[in-house]
Amino acid sequence: MNKLNVIFLIVAIFVISCGESKKKTSKKEVVSTKILMNDMEKGAQLYRSKCMNCHMTKGGGIEKVFPPLANSDYLKKNTEDAMKMVKFGSNKPIKVNGIKYNGLMPASGLTDKELVVVFNYILNSWGNDYGQVSLEQVEAVKR
Numbered sequence: 001m002n003k004l005n006v007i008f009l010i011v012a013i014f015v016i017s018c019g020e021s022k023k024k025t026s027k028k029e030v031v032s033t034k035i036l037m038n039d040m041e042k043g044a045q046l047y048r049s050k051c052m053n054c055h056m057t058k059g060g061g062i063e064k065v066f067p068p069l070a071n072s073d074y075l076k077k078n079t080e081d082a083m084k085m086v087k088f089g090s091n092k093p094i095k096v097n098g099i100k101y102n103g104l105m106p107a108s109g110l111t112d113k114e115l116v117v118v119f120n121y122i123l124n125s126w127g128n129d130y131g132q133v134s135l136e137q138v139e140a141v142k143r
């Protein structure tokens with residue numbers, strides 16, 4: 001092999017491997033957004049059937065009776081505690097966006113997997129951008 005051939009070979013390998021890795025990452029991105037979209041859809045369904053009666057269509061709640069989830073400082077700052085409230089129910093007095101609530105939220109009756117899905121939905125809906133929770137986190141929430 002002469003020098004030119006060797007250089008050509010190196011360039012060819014470089015180009016091929018770059019192309020490959022690009023293909024791989026874009027494929028991965030597509031898959032993960034798809035899962036997210038699916039989960040958001042599932043979360044919306046769970047929300048409609050299990051939460052919307054009290055927290056209302058757009059997570060706005062009813063002032064002084066049912067706290068809002070949309071733009072809720074409580075949900076943002078106390079995500080773990082909020083998970084506990086939804087998992088096991090709650091009747092302790094809390095303050096959301098400066099307003100007191102002391103109602104009763106019954107335990108959701110959802111499985112831990114469903115809780116992850118509905119939680120990621122409320123954390124990322126109606127303008128909320130409060131991150132995500134994992135199954136491990138939800139499983140770790142104890143009374």
Ligand code: HEC
Pocket residue numbers: 047050051052053054055065066067068069072074075076082083085086090091092093094096101102103104105106108118119122
């Ligand atoms: C029967 C009405 C009712 C239902 C159904 C209900 N909640 Fe609640 N929720 C409440 C009340 C009342 C509180 C305040 C509880 C307290 O004062 O301890 C609350 C509090 C919360 C909080 C913490 C406070 C806040 O606004 O950030 C979150 C988060 C929450 N609920 C999410 C949910 C989710 C998710 C579901 C569905 C799986 C759900 N709730 C179903 C009535 C309800």
